[in-house]
Amino acid sequence: MKNLSDCRVLLVDDTKTNLDILVEGLKADHKLSLAMNGEMALQIAARTPPDLVLLDIMMPGMDGYEVCRRLREMPETADVPIMFLSSLEEVRNKTRGFEAGANDYLTKPFEMLEVKARVRSLLKAKAYSDAVKEQIASELKVAREIQMGMLPHDFSMVEQTYGVEFGAVLEPAREVGGDLYGVCAAARDRLVIFLGDVSGKGIPASMFMVRAISLARLLARDIAEPEIILARLNDELAVDNPSCMFVTFICAVFDPASGNLTIANGGHCRPVLLRPGEAPAWAVKNLGTALGFEEGLDFERTEITLRPGDAIVFYTDGVSEAFNPEDECYGDDRLIADTALLAGQSAPLLTGELLKKVHAFANGAPQSDDIAILSLKIGSFSGREGAL
Amino acid sequence: MPLDIQIVRTAGSDQTGVYTVKLTGSLDTLTAPDLEKELTPVMARCGKDLMFDLAGLKFISSAGLRVFSMVRKQLKERGGMASFISLQPQITEVFAIIKALPGVGMFTSEAEFDSYIAARQRIVQNGQNGQV
Numbered sequence: 194m195k196n197l198s199d200c201r202v203l204l205v206d207d208t209k210t211n212l213d214i215l216v217e218g219l220k221a222d223h224k225l226s227l228a229m230n231g232e233m234a235l236q237i238a239a240r241t242p243p244d245l246v247l248l249d250i251m252m253p254g255m256d257g258y259e260v261c262r263r264l265r266e267m268p269e270t271a272d273v274p275i276m277f278l279s280s281l282e283e284v285r286n287k288t289r290g291f292e293a294g295a296n297d298y299l300t301k302p303f304e305m306l307e308v309k310a311r312v313r314s315l316l317k318a319k320a321y322s323d324a325v326k327e328q329i330a331s332e333l334k335v336a337r338e339i340q341m342g343m344l345p346h347d348f349s350m351v352e353q354t355y356g357v358e359f360g361a362v363l364e365p366a367r368e369v370g371g372d373l374y375g376v377c378a379a380a381r382d383r384l385v386i387f388l389g390d391v392s393g394k395g396i397p398a399s400m401f402m403v404r405a406i407s408l409a410r411l412l413a414r415d416i417a418e419p420e421i422i423l424a425r426l427n428d429e430l431a432v433d434n435p436s437c438m439f440v441t442f443i444c445a446v447f448d449p450a451s452g453n454l455t456i457a458n459g460g461h462c463r464p465v466l467l468r469p470g471e472a473p474a475w476a477v478k479n480l481g482t483a484l485g486f487e488e489g490l491d492f493e494r495t496e497i498t499l500r501p502g503d504a505i506v507f508y509t510d511g512v513s514e515a516f517n518p519e520d521e522c523y524g525d526d527r528l529i530a531d532t533a534l535l536a537g538q539s540a541p542l543l544t545g546e547l548l549k550k551v552h553a554f555a556n557g558a559p560q561s562d563d564i565a566i567l568s569l570k571i572g573s574f575s576g577r578e579g580a581l
Numbered sequence: 582m583p584l585d586i587q588i589v590r591t592a593g594s595d596q597t598g599v600y601t602v603k604l605t606g607s608l609d610t611l612t613a614p615d616l617e618k619e620l621t622p623v624m625a626r627c628g629k630d631l632m633f634d635l636a637g638l639k640f641i642s643s644a645g646l647r648v649f650s651m652v653r654k655q656l657k658e659r660g661g662m663a664s665f666i667s668l669q670p671q672i673t674e675v676f677a678i679i680k681a682l683p684g685v686g687m688f689t690s691e692a693e694f695d696s697y698i699a700a701r702q703r704i705v706q707n708g709q710n711g712q713v
Binding site: 390391392393394436437438439441460480481482483486487490562 | 644681
């Protein structure tokens, strides 16, 4: 936790005498910055963010209320404690001060002992809050690394073995998230691909994601039919699930010799099928029910035959439901139109370029959901002899 | 977009009433905890069934759907169901991933819901009278 003597206090008052009294009282205990008007205070706060601001209200130009509001809008000072020191002693002035974002209000004339006590109290609270935030940030960083480590990154072995090409990306909206994907080389004739999206965001979603991806990997090794993988995964997730978390999950099993791709969908966005010379199409017809709600569900099976050059794009709704600053949704129509433009590209390029198009559409609007894209493209040959 | 939650007791007493929950706005990560909190006392008093009027609901995220799935699970355990009426097209689309679950009823209007309940009561009464 930060030592109180290392904390910087910004003193803002247009009367030099007042500043002198405050400097005299506080200089032995804290680092100090001084400003004699609102504009100067904002400049100093932006350049050297303080740990606390003592702010006069009645000043020429920008008054203390406005300075307080602007400090709250600046990321550097949004959480910094602000205490008004003012001769305005009516309740309505104090109320206005708190509404502008202040943490404390002391009327002039003040006792220096009381100022010092309040300054220490506010700085201690700030230091504690900063320490907690740092600890959470540090733990989330590690959690993110663990979560990202659960996703496949190097597809080269699988690509060589099965004659396919992959492109993948995952961008959580927060430090950790609920999107997941996986590729499992289960047998010579069986490459299992899955992608999912857990309800909600953040830590709860990430913990359910870890549960789902771990189970999916285990089930994918032993079960040949994607609809059975989904049914078993659903049964596992539905028990001991008091918070009713759920995951939309799509699973596909590829046989490189025949080119058959068998898909089962548990409530997930429909993947886009791109065939050379054809318009993009949905690879499956129905959404199906998401996993985790209820044991004993059945899932539909769809079979398609992939030929060299065909590609299939799996994605989460962070793509199709990306919003721009005008609150418009990216939507299925744009997704189909954009993937049509990217047809014929390699799987990594297809993935990366689609992500760029979604970002370009969002045009700087905050990312509202986790984003995952996994593209599979069939190479010019099918599985090699002696694979696995 | 905020979420407005109106809970209306349409019949019965405070202890065992029939309730309709009217939602207007957006049910998302930010507003779902509010709905969850508001529903706690309602779930204690609503008996087997609860109806959600979603005519004013413009957006629902998976966090919102999770709250409905909790209600569905609890009501199903009591032998009842969570019913949803007047869904806008974009909400119907999201409901596709839960509509097949037992304990979920989707109706275009209150009248359709009432007909369903009346038919269900007739089946129960006929069953009690030994008829099928």
